[in-house]
Amino acid sequence: xxxxxxxxxxxxxxxxxxxxxxxxxxxxxxxxxxxxxxxxxxxxxxxxxxxxxxxxxxxxxxxxxxxxxxxxxxxxxxxxxxxxxxxxxxxxxxxxxxxxxxxxxxxxxxxxxxxxxxxxxxxxxxxxxxxxxxxxxxxxxxxxxxxxxxxxxx
Numbered sequence: 001x002x003x004x005x006x007x008x009x010x011x012x013x014x015x016x017x018x019x020x021x022x023x024x025x026x027x028x029x030x031x032x033x034x035x036x037x038x039x040x041x042x043x044x045x046x047x048x049x050x051x052x053x054x055x056x057x058x059x060x061x062x063x064x065x066x067x068x069x070x071x072x073x074x075x076x077x078x079x080x081x082x083x084x085x086x087x088x089x090x091x092x093x094x095x096x097x098x099x100x101x102x103x104x105x106x107x108x109x110x111x112x113x114x115x116x117x118x119x120x121x122x123x124x125x126x127x128x129x130x131x132x133x134x135x136x137x138x139x140x141x142x143x144x145x146x147x148x149x150x151x152x153x154x
Contacts, residue, residue: 004080004095011099015132019115039120044129045113062112069105089147096140103133
């Protein structure tokens with residue numbers, strides 16, 4: 001349980017501290033170029049899911065995303081506790097997804113939206129802004145897919 005808790009705590013702290021730095025140093029929608037033509041720090045909020053999906057859903061959307069987050073956290077905790085296998089991809093995958101989901105849930109409870117600030121682009125092509133929690137969820141999902149793919153091919 002210690003590696004799981006350590007990774008979750010690490011993700012949540014990195015996510016929440018980075019968001020606090022952005023909120024305290026930038027105005028909403030302010031853009032700070034970091035690598036011209038490639039990367040900005042941009043303070044935006046997202047009331048929806050990934051890529052702004054269901055962003056205009058209002059109060060019910062807000063409640064929906066909180067409930068989905070709690071259900072996902074419970075499912076991940078169940079998966080972690082019920083799996084006998086303790087491979088690194090499994091433990092870190094669950095931990096990263098759990099920590100990222102928890103970090104974004106904290107935002108949804110505190111701000112009624114998620115703070116995004118990492119803005120990558122190439123010329124006119126922008127990837128939607130995201131945050132450290134989103135990155136952890138993505139990395140954790142890749143690790144989980146790798147773990148289950150390896151098991152399926154044994």
